[in-house]
Amino acid sequence: MQPGRTEEDKLIVGYLLGDLSPEGKEQIELRCITDDEFFERILVIEDELIDDYARVELPPVEHDLFERNFLTSPERRRKVEIAKGLVEWACRSRGLAAPGAPQAAPGGWWKSVWSYMTVDRVRYPRPPFALMAATMCIVLLGGSWLIRQHLRQRSRFDQAVTEVAALRQQAIDLQEQVGSQRARGDELSRKLRERESVMSSQQPEQELSAQPRRPSVETFSVAPLVRGAQGEPLVIHPGTQLIDLQVSPGSKDRYESFRAAIATPDGQMVWMQANIQPPSSSGLKAISLFVPADALGSGDFILTLSGRSPDGTDEVVTEYALRIVWEPARER
Amino acid sequence: MAEEAPNRGRARALSPDAMNRMLALLNEDPGRAEQEFLALRRKLVKFFEWRGCTMPEDLADESIFRVASQLGEGLVIQATQPSCYFYGVARNVLREHWDAARKEAVEIDCVDQERHLSIDPDEMAERESERERREQLIERIEMCMKGMPPDARAMLMEYFGQTGHDKIVARNQIAQRMNISINALRLRVLRLKQDLRQCVGACPTDE
Numbered sequence: 436m437q438p439g440r441t442e443e444d445k446l447i448v449g450y451l452l453g454d455l456s457p458e459g460k461e462q463i464e465l466r467c468i469t470d471d472e473f474f475e476r477i478l479v480i481e482d483e484l485i486d487d488y489a490r491v492e493l494p495p496v497e498h499d500l501f502e503r504n505f506l507t508s509p510e511r512r513r514k515v516e517i518a519k520g521l522v523e524w525a526c527r528s529r530g531l532a533a534p535g536a537p538q539a540a541p542g543g544w545w546k547s548v549w550s551y552m553t554v555d556r557v558r559y560p561r562p563p564f565a566l567m568a569a570t571m572c573i574v575l576l577g578g579s580w581l582i583r584q585h586l587r588q589r590s591r592f593d594q595a596v597t598e599v600a601a602l603r604q605q606a607i608d609l610q611e612q613v614g615s616q617r618a619r620g621d622e623l624s625r626k627l628r629e630r631e632s633v634m635s636s637q638q639p640e641q642e643l644s645a646q647p648r649r650p651s652v653e654t655f656s657v658a659p660l661v662r663g664a665q666g667e668p669l670v671i672h673p674g675t676q677l678i679d680l681q682v683s684p685g686s687k688d689r690y691e692s693f694r695a696a697i698a699t700p701d702g703q704m705v706w707m708q709a710n711i712q713p714p715s716s717s718g719l720k721a722i723s724l725f726v727p728a729d730a731l732g733s734g735d736f737i738l739t740l741s742g743r744s745p746d747g748t749d750e751v752v753t754e755y756a757l758r759i760v761w762e763p764a765r766e767r
Numbered sequence: 768m769a770e771e772a773p774n775r776g777r778a779r780a781l782s783p784d785a786m787n788r789m790l791a792l793l794n795e796d797p798g799r800a801e802q803e804f805l806a807l808r809r810k811l812v813k814f815f816e817w818r819g820c821t822m823p824e825d826l827a828d829e830s831i832f833r834v835a836s837q838l839g840e841g842l843v844i845q846a847t848q849p850s851c852y853f854y855g856v857a858r859n860v861l862r863e864h865w866d867a868a869r870k871e872a873v874e875i876d877c878v879d880q881e882r883h884l885s886i887d888p889d890e891m892a893e894r895e896s897e898r899e900r901r902e903q904l905i906e907r908i909e910m911c912m913k914g915m916p917p918d919a920r921a922m923l924m925e926y927f928g929q930t931g932h933d934k935i936v937a938r939n940q941i942a943q944r945m946n947i948s949i950n951a952l953r954l955r956v957l958r959l960k961q962d963l964r965q966c967v968g969a970c971p972t973d974e
Contacts, residue, residue, distance in 0.1 A: 468854045469850055475954060482956075482957050508820075508821045508823075510816075513964075513968075517963070517967055520907075521923070521927050523901075524912070525925075526927075528928065
């Protein structure tokens with residue numbers, strides 16, 4: 436009956452189920468009393484409502500209204516009984532199960548639940564609700580505990596995997612650093628040999644033999660300038676030809692290249708190098724600035740490191756205070 | 768709650784003159800007037816039933832009695848559709864009925880609650896025998912069906928032996944086969960069910 440209901444049918448259903456305004460009721464009743472066809476239509480719809488209720492096919496709201504407002508007289512209850520009997524007779528005659536009639540419990544794990552819900556309550560009363568509720572609580576709590584445990588284990592596993600990957604990456608970085616340091620050492624050795632060969636050709640043999648053997652390259656790691664503070668002096672030994680100043684530009688990724696300049700405190704530039712590549716390519720965090728030792732005498736200097744952005748602009752990255760002290764023996 | 772129709776139990780006397788005036792109001796032709804009277808009474812019975820009254824026939828008769836009495840006293844009804852006048856009177860009867868029922872409900876509410884036990888041993892016993900009664904009912908339906916013409920029986924079997932969407936399909940097929948509209952089919956089924964109810968109600972019971 437419900438599919439294809441017209442608006443008027445819906446009004447009639449509302450009227451029969453007591454779900455219509457007083458004005459709506461009056462309109463239907465007046466039409467019903469003067470229009471025989473309309474009256475017959477209400478009778479048909481009323482009968483079909485009874486059939487649908489008997490078949491358990493009414494929507495929940497109408498089902499409730501039917502029980503509350505329609506099943507108010509023994510006569511109507513009798514009609515419903517007959518309708519149920521008629522449906523069951525028709526279904527039995529056709530070898531079908533009648534709707535609302537006891538059904539065979541379906542198979543599967545929910546068979547027992549189905550049986551519990553559909554069993555004859557008068558003959559087989561339900562077990563106490565508290566027992567059922569307690570069982571359900573145990574099942575739910577146990578299930579949630581297992582799920583929580585599983586998620587915790589999964590989280591630990593993921594964390595371990597992440598840590599292993601990080602360690603592996605660190606090992607790779609270290610290997611790269613070692614390689615680049617070795618390459619840099621080789622390069623320095625080569626430069627030193629060249630310089631030594633030049634010097635040996637210029638200096639008398641006796642003078643060379645009188646000088647103590649000193650490292651030709653002095654390496655220093657310098658820290659950025661802190662206002663009001665003065666770092667340790669960089670002591671240069673006699674015979675040093677190159678000073679390796681290692682600086683660490685913090686935000687190296689922002690710059691395509693760097694520029695280093697050393698000037699006296701009064702602004703006189705004594706050394707400068709441009710187009711210094713960022714250290715990322717070599718895996719190092721510091722930049723090595725090879726400054727000819729003879730460019731720096733004893734005294735204070737300021738090393739300025741500037742970065743060049745991709746858009747071509749230069750900006751000062753950091754400044755370093757340098758105090759150079761030559762050992763007296765070689766003071767020039 | 769016992770239903771008390773307005774003026775119920777009061778001595779009724781409707782003169783033949785009042786009755787004749789009422790029939791003449793419905794139709795000048797006495798033969799048709801009687802048919803219209805029966806149809807009108809049926810409608811009034813349904814009106815009270817749809818309004819939830821448990822004894823609709825008594826209230827319908829009360830309404831008819833009032834109109835006929837007024838006509839017997841010389842009332843002239845000018846309405847183009849006299850049934851509307853009956854409807855108006857029926858509404859008054861309904862209102863009085865509900866007023867009386869409300870008063871009665873208040874009186875019942877005053878009764879000691881302990882006398883209204885919610886657990887009825889008889890009801891429990893009745894539930895026990897519900898299945899057996901249902902089986903008896905189906906037996907009666909079976910018996911009444913055998914008294915019906917075979918095509919009507921087959922149609923009812925097909926009409927009621929389906930659910931959901933299959934039910935709609937089956938009804939369309941039946942209507943097509945019988946070459947009638949769906950509404951005509953619904954009306955025919957209504958008539959057959961009315962006959963069936965009458966038959967089932969008339970069957971001897973084992974209870």
